[in-house]
Amino acid sequence: MRVLISGGGIAGPALAFWLHRAGADVTIVERAPAPRPGGHAVDVRGVARGVVxxxxxxxxIRARQVDERGFALVDARGRKLATMPADLFGGEGIVAEIEIARGDLAAILREATARDVDWRFGDRITALTLDGDVTFASGGRERFDIVVGADGVRSGTRKLAFGPHEEFVRPLGGWGSYFSVPDPGDLGGWFEMFNAPGGRVAGIRPERGGTAKASLSFRTDEAFVRMAKDDQMRVLEQRFAGVGWRVPGMLSGMSDADDFYFDEISQVHVEKWSRGRVVLLGDAGYCGSPLAGLGSSMSLVGAYVLAGELAAASSPEDGFAAYQNEMAAYVADGTRLPPGGIGGFAPNGRLMIRMRATSMRMMGRWPMKGILAKQFAKSDAITLKDYAFAAA
Incomplete structure (x- = not known):
């Protein structure tokens, strides 16, 4: 079986690992010219821990994970209004037991597949048919038994095989940014977050190597597409002007960050994850947004299940159907937003901000603890099969 995977982040290399073990000939094509270091923190939760x-x-992963004590909601003076230690919900809370920079997890997966998979950086799919004929930006044309779109929320593979982004990407009414800044030295291992009126949210969390990851998010129905990086930064400077706490320092360090990222907060919903010999994996097919918080785990679990069902099936189409059947309930839970959605994350008024702090102080008590326990338990909402290759 000859398989082409578009996307060299987390989902793609994880699938390549298992497919190679199942005996497939795997190629990964990644449009970036080289591996992307850094990135925001991602977590490995629930059954995904069993996959790794x-x-x-x-x-x-343990050697490169970030040591975080937990999550803290703070006021403008930096005083903790509410905290959620990392172990409060058995390591499945806002800050999970396993937190790692996206680039570090991707590097681990790339290292695990480097000798067995044909990696092609600086290229991408420009045309494909549903029976596996692929044309690359570099000019080559090849035929594959299976083509996998594991290339993120704005998947080029999905656009070519399924239709325009607008049919599958659902904006949630906000935009978010993250970038690295020098470690302020006083975080004490806590991921701190501050709410400001107008649906503005600032956060900072520790990283390895003397840096911290800053994040700035805000609610809006405006669109900031096809905007140059400098213009994106100006949008953030305007939106967060006058916000106190650590925000002025974040804004001053933003222009020096080499990992600046700015994008719409959105979900991806695709009714059927396959068409012909093309199938979607991870954020390309199902993304709950950063608010849902299970993206990397669903990618890891989805890769294991897709590879297992393909290895067991008599045809790719049968394997795709079994993969969706196995994953459907888990994905439905994993893409469900927490109570309040983006309004709960980024309240507009001061009263709602105070109410958010009050509700978070109740997280470890009944009845809030039970409600949140159900929310965090979605990371375990699937029972993994013991596929034959898993014991190889």
Whole structure:
């Protein structure tokens, strides 16, 4: 079986790992000219921890994971209004037991597949048919038994095989940014977050290597597409002008960050994840947004299940159908937003901001603890099969 995977982030290399073990000939095409370091923190939750254990990568992840004590909501003077320690919900809370920079997790997966997979950086799919004929930007044309779109929310593969982004990407009414800044030195291992009126949210969390990750998000129905990086930064400077706390320092350090990212907060919903010999994996097919918080875990679990069902099926189409059947309930839970959605994350008025702090102080008590426990338990909402290759 000859498989082409578009996307060299997390979902694509994880799938390549399992497909190679199942005996497939795997190629990964990644449009970036080289691996992307850094990135925002991602977590490995619930059954996804079992997947990385089966891959033999748990120790490699442990060596690079970020040491965070938990989440803290703070006021303009930096005083903690509410805290959620990392172990409050068994390591499945806002800050999970396993937190790691996206680039570090991607590097671990790339290292695990480097010798067995044909990696092609600086290229992308420009045309494909539903039976596996692919044309690349570099000019080459090849035929594959299966083509996998694992290339994110704005998947080029999905656009070519399924239709325009607007049919599948649902904006949630906000935009978010993250970028690295020098570690302020006083975080004490806490991921701090501050709410300002007008639906504005600022956050900062520790990283490895003397840096911290700053995040700035705000509610809006405006669109900021096809905007140059400098213009995106100006939007943030205007939106967060006059906001106190650590925000002035974040804004002053923003222009020096080499990992600046700015995008719409949105979800991806695709009714059927396959068409012909083309199938979607991870954010390309199902994304709950950063508010839902299960993106990397769904990618890791989805890769394991897709590979397993393809290895067991008599045809790719049968494998795709079994993959969606196995994953459907887990994805439905994983893409469900927490109570309040973006309004709960980024309240507009001071009263709602105070109410958010009050509700968060109740997180460890009944009945809030029970409600949140159900929300965080969605990371375990699937029972993994013991596919034959998993024991290889």
């Amino acid at each position: 254990e089966r891959m033999g990568l748990r120790e490699a």
